[in-house]
Amino acid sequence: GAVVSQHPSWVICKSGTSVKIECRSLDFQATTMFWYRQFPKQSLMLMATSNEGSKATYEQGVEKDKFLINHASLTLSTLTVTSAHPEDSSFYICSASTDRAGANVLTFGAGSRLTVL
Amino acid sequence: AQSVAQPEDQVNVAEGNPLTVKCTYSVSGNPYLFWYVQYPNRGLQFLLKYITGDNLVKGSYGFEAEFNKSQTSFHLKKPSALVSDSALYFCAVRPHYGGSQGNLIFGKGTKLSVKP
Numbered sequence: 001g002a003v004v005s006q007h008p009s010w011v012i013c014k015s016g017t018s019v020k021i022e023c024r025s026l027d028f029q030a031t032t033m034f035w036y037r038q039f040p041k042q043s044l045m046l047m048a049t050s051n052e053g054s055k056a057t058y059e060q061g062v063e064k065d066k067f068l069i070n071h072a073s074l075t076l077s078t079l080t081v082t083s084a085h086p087e088d089s090s091f092y093i094c095s096a097s098t099d100r101a102g103a104n105v106l107t108f109g110a111g112s113r114l115t116v117l
Numbered sequence: 118a119q120s121v122a123q124p125e126d127q128v129n130v131a132e133g134n135p136l137t138v139k140c141t142y143s144v145s146g147n148p149y150l151f152w153y154v155q156y157p158n159r160g161l162q163f164l165l166k167y168i169t170g171d172n173l174v175k176g177s178y179g180f181e182a183e184f185n186k187s188q189t190s191f192h193l194k195k196p197s198a199l200v201s202d203s204a205l206y207f208c209a210v211r212p213h214y215g216g217s218q219g220n221l222i223f224g225k226g227t228k229l230s231v232k233p
Contacts, residue, residue: 004160043207043223044161059220093160106221108153108160 002028004096006109013084014117021079021112023094029074030096034106035067038091050077084116119144121210123224130198130231138193138227140208149211150191151221152182156204164206167191178202198231205229 003026013019023033032051036044048064050056050071058064066088068080077096081088091113095106122141130136142148149168153161165176172184182193191208205228209221 006160009158041225043225044221045223046220049220095161105151105163105166108162110158110160 002096002107004030004094004107004109006094006112008112009110010113010115012115012117015085016083018080018082019084019114021081021092021094021114023077023079023096023109025075025096025107028096030077031074032097033071033077034095034097035069035077035079036093036095038093038111040091044093047079081114084114086116089114089116119210119212119222121208121222121224123206123208123227125227126225127228127230130229132200132231132233133197136195136198136202136229136231138206138208138229139190140192140224141188141190142208142210142222143189144210144212144222146212150182150184151209151211152176152180152191152193153207153209154204155207155226161207164193198229200231200233203229203231 005024005026007022034049035047037047038044046059047062048056048058048069050069052071052074056069071077091111093111095108120143151166152164154164155161164180165174167174167184175181180195182191184191205226207226208224211221
């Protein structure tokens with residue numbers, strides 16, 4: 001079946017540094033990828049939708065300059081948390097879809113836990 | 118406002134007993150409904166979905182869910198629980214109209230604990 005890989009699975013960084021998280025579709029081409037944020041004991045919140053070759057669409061309240069998303073190929077999307085601060089510490093999860101529309105099931109990555117000191 | 122409610126933070130079941138994890142939703146139109154499971158330090162795994170058709174949907178690992186339009190519910194069920202079913206379960210809804218495919222509205226999750 002479809003597999004989505006996220007890297008790194010966990011990262012610790014100092015405040016003010018930038019962190020890049022990769023999301024790869026391993027055995028299929030993902031025309032659309034999604035980035036979520038999950039706080040402890042809370043649900044997933046969609047941050048942005050990235051389409052290959054075009055700018056990401058951010059959800060309301062998500063700072064596009066803070067969370068840079070690049071979807072340069074059909075198998076890779078990256079999320080860069082710029083100038084990270086402790087409040088950015090969270091579990092970031094990506095998912096991928098093979099269809100721009102319809103009810104296809106999303107395939108989720110294992111998540112990346114970011115801790116900003 | 119559109120929302121998904123999972124009224125129970127945790128459900129405890131003895132192995133071999135039936136289990137139910139509740140989910141209700143408030144979404145305009147006819148939604149697409151999903152159940153996902155999350156094991157510790159793992160991503161979400163798809164269990165089942167309801168798009169249209171038969172209200173009883175069968176999914177992975179022996180799970181099933183019943184769509185009840187009048188009660189706006191989509192409860193997850195399994196006739197006989199296994200210890201390995203212990204995990205965090207998320208109900209999710211995608212409004213049928215508008216928004217991106219990834220714009221799922223997730224419930225807060227229900228922790229299922231199955232004891233031997």
